[in-house]
Amino acid sequence: xxxxxxxxxxxxxxxxxxxxxxxxxxxxxxxxxxxxxxxxxxxxxxxxxxxxxxxxxxxxxxxxxxxxxxxxxxxxxxxxxxxxxxxxxxxxxxxxxxxxxxxxxxxxxxxxxxxxxxxxxxxxxxxxxxxxxxxxxxxxxxxxxxxxxxxxxxxxxxxxxxxxxxxxxxxxxxxxxxxxxxxxxxxxxxxxxxxxxxxxxxxxxxxxxxxxxxxxxxxxxxxxxxxxxx
Numbered sequence: 001x002x003x004x005x006x007x008x009x010x011x012x013x014x015x016x017x018x019x020x021x022x023x024x025x026x027x028x029x030x031x032x033x034x035x036x037x038x039x040x041x042x043x044x045x046x047x048x049x050x051x052x053x054x055x056x057x058x059x060x061x062x063x064x065x066x067x068x069x070x071x072x073x074x075x076x077x078x079x080x081x082x083x084x085x086x087x088x089x090x091x092x093x094x095x096x097x098x099x100x101x102x103x104x105x106x107x108x109x110x111x112x113x114x115x116x117x118x119x120x121x122x123x124x125x126x127x128x129x130x131x132x133x134x135x136x137x138x139x140x141x142x143x144x145x146x147x148x149x150x151x152x153x154x155x156x157x158x159x160x161x162x163x164x165x166x167x168x169x170x171x172x173x174x175x176x177x178x179x180x181x182x183x184x185x186x187x188x189x190x191x192x193x194x195x196x197x198x199x200x201x202x203x204x205x206x207x208x209x210x211x212x213x214x215x216x217x218x219x220x221x222x223x224x225x226x227x228x229x230x
Contacts, residue, residue: 026156026229028072029089029148031107035080035125040092044105049094049143051151055119057095057140059127060112063192069110070229076123083110083121084142086228088155092146095120097131098139104129114160114197114225149230156205156230159214162222163195169221170196181213205229 032040060083062075069075071089082095087108096103106126113121119142127133130140149155164170170188177186183203191197202209210226217224 026070026072026089029109029230030073031071031079031081031090031109034078035076035107035109035123036092036105040107041105043092044094044145047145049145051144053119053142053144054098055140055142056117056137057097057120057122057127057130057132058113058115058118058137059122059124059132060192061124071109073109075110078125079109079123080104080106080126080129081109081123082106082126083112084108084119085111085113085225087144088147088149088151088228089230090148091144094143094145095122095126095130096141096143098141100131100138102129102131111227111229114162114191114223116223155207155228157207157210158199158201158205158227158229159210159217159224160197160199160227161217161219161224162197163191163193164197164221165195167196170198173198173219184209184213201229 061077067075082093084091087093089108091108092105093108094103094105104126110121120140122130122132124133130138132138161173162170167188174186174188177184177198177200181200181202185201187199189197189199200213202213214224214226
C-alpha cells in the first residue's frame with residue numbers, strides 16, 4: 001500500500017553525499033563447518049563482547065530444501081547460526097536466554113528477522129542450545145565478540161518493506177518508490193509465509209540513503225526495516 005509520500009519526489013533533505021559503487025552481487029561469506037569453530041569458542045571464552053543488544057528471539061527453518069541463506073551458503077538447520085538485520089555477515093556472537101540462562105556461540109549467516117521487536121532468528125540447532133526451540137519465542141541477550149567488517153562504518157545497505165498479503169500491493173509500492181527515488185534499484189519478491197516484500201537498494205548501497213528512506217517510510221501494511229546486505 002502507498003506510503004505517506006505517494007507519488008512525490010524524494011524530500012528536499014534527501015542526503016546529497018551519495019556514494020559511488022556497484023549494485024552488483026554480494027560476495028559469499030562462508031561459515032566454518034557447523035557454524036562455529038573451536039577457535040571461535042575459545043575466543044568467546046577469553047574475551048569480552050564489544051556490543052550487546054536485548055530483544056526477542058525466535059527460530060526458523062528453510063521453506064524448501066536447498067534454499068540459500070543470505071551469506072550464500074545453503075541453509076542448514078544443524079548449523080550454529082542466526083539471522084540478524086544489521087551486523088556484518090559472519091559476525092561472531094553469543095545468544096543467551098534471559099529467562100533460563102542457556103547460551104550458545106554462533107555466527108550471523110542470514111538476514112532477518114523482519115518482525116518489529118525481534119532481534120534474531122535462530123536455526124533449529126541454535127534454538128535448541130538456547131532453550132528457544134520449545135518456547136518458540138524468548139527474550140535474549142545478544143553479545144557481539146568479533147565482526148569481519150566494521151559495524152558503524154561502511155557496508156552495503158537496503159530497506160526491506162513488508163510483508164504484504166497481496167503481490168499487487170507490493171508492486172504498487174515498488175512503482176511509487178521508483179518514481180520517488182529514480183536512482184535506486186527496487187525489486188519485489190515472495191517471502192517465506194505466503195507474503196510479499198519490497199526491497200529498495202539506494203544509489204551505491206549507501207547506508208545514509210537507506211537510513212533516510214527507512215526513516216521516511218510509512219507503509220500502511222507491514223513495516224520498513226533497515227538491512228545490511230554484506
